[in-house]
Amino acid sequence: MAYQPTIWENREVERPRTFTMQNNPDGTVTLIPAEGVVNKPGTPIMAVNMNKIEDELVRQDGVVTKHLDDLVTHGVYGIATGTNALKMSVDNVTSYVEGMLVAFKNTTTNTGAVTLGINGLDNKSIRKSNGNPLTSGNLKVGGVYQVRYDCVNFILLGEGGEYGSADRPQVLTGYTIGTDNGVVSGTMTSRIGFVSGGSRSGAGSTYIDVTPPEGYYNGASNSGVRVTDSNFIPANIKKGTSIFGIVGTLGGQYAKGQAYNSTGSVEYLKLTNIGFQPKLVVAKKNGKSAKDGYCAIYYISNEIYGDLDFRISDDGRIYSNSSKVVSSSEFWLQVDSINSVLFNWEAFGYP
Incomplete structure (x- = not known):
């Protein structure tokens, strides 16, 4: 039951602390209040009111003791x-x-x-x-x-409870993570840009396996693993074939056509704008076969024979074809024909 406090009021009189004195037969004196008019009687100081205070003090002492003994709620x-x-x-x-x-x-x-x-x-x-x-x-x-x-x-209490399985190797360098062993710093390297050092670990008919260096890759277009090979160039890939986005240029160059030879002291077959510098040119008179003569050949191969250059005259004799001009835009080839006749020609090259 909650404590009900007493409302204490002062006693208010006309003449406070005023008394008349009465002499007693035994020589003592009795002071008799002479307060005059009582305006407010006030709260009497008596046992019932004082005991009420005492009882509440006892009750509160029990509450405090219980509070001190309650180690669960208060600690x-x-x-x-x-x-x-x-x-x-x-x-x-x-x-x-x-x-x-x-x-x-x-x-x-x-x-x-x-x-x-x-x-x-x-x-x-x-x-x-x-x-x-x-x-x-x-x-x-x-x-x-x-x-x-x-x-x-x-x-x-307040320790954090369960932790996951991540530890230092699974956390980026510069960051920390809470573990059963407390807060630890990450050791995973953050890979930024193109990282060299990967190695080819396998290959098949349509793929290459690359083992990257350990670390974190953010997947951005300007980052990844780079494995280099000086032979991975367009010139080593078949012309027209794309391998990992690199289009090859390796392959033969070819052109053919017809032209009339020039006449004079030396007869030439002159061809221009063929688009490449030929390594092999074969020219023969239209309607004739090589065995009938009328054939001129220019061939160069530093890897095999060196220069091979000759012409076959109308009478079947073979002459050195020392008079020639060969460039990326034209070639002049000496032929054996006094008159201006039509020649069929074919030119071959490689990058």
């Missing part, structure tokens, strides 16, 4: 000394109670699993909320921590 606080076997002294703890709350200020960083003993009672293990023992560095110097007793161990 206790103290200084914990030691490294891994903590000790502390506090008031009102004579036994461990299920759910009791204990707060303490730590004085030394722990180096392993930790126990706590209060007021000389048994040491109890301090565990994380997932049931695991503490590990080195979980309790810092000067840190204030709270634990609750579960009838077996003290459980560290």
Whole structure:
């Protein structure tokens, strides 16, 4: 029942603290109040009112005592000394109670699993909320921590509970992550731009496997793994074929046509604007075969024979074809024909 306070009022009279004096036969004097008109009688000071106050003081003493003994709702606080076997002294703890709350200020960083003993009672293990023992560095110097007793161990509060499987290698350098071993720094390298150092680990008819250096790649278009090979150039890829976006230029060059030879002291077959410098040119009179004569050949191959250059005259004799001009835009080839006649020609080249 809630305490009902007494409303105390002052006594108000016409003449406060005024008395008449009466002499008694035994020589004593009696003071008789002579207050005059009583304007307000006030609250009398009597046993019933005073006992009401006393009773409430007794009740409140019980409330305070119960409050002090309630270690679950209110808990206790103290200084914990030691490294891994903590000790502390506090008031009102004579036994461990299920759910009791204990707060303490730590004085030394722990180096392993930790126990706590209060007021000389048994040491109890301090565990994380997932049931695991503490590990080195979980309790810092000067840190204030709270634990609750579960009838077996003290459980560290606010510790974070369960952690995932990520550890240093799965976290980027420059970032940290909470683990069972406390906060740790990541060691994963962040790969920015094109990273060299990958190696070919396999290949098939349509693919190449590349093993990249370890690290994080953000998937941007300006980053990735680069494996170089000086032979991976268009000139080594078949002309018209695209391999990983590189279009090849390797392949023969060819042109053919007809032209009349010039006449004079030396007869030439002159061709222009063929688009490449030929390595082999064959020209013969229209309607004639090579065995009938009327054929001129120019061939150059530094890799095989060196220069091979000759012409076959109308009478079948072979002459050196030393008079010639060959460039990327034209060639003049000496032929053996006094009259201007039509020649069929073919030119071959390679890049």
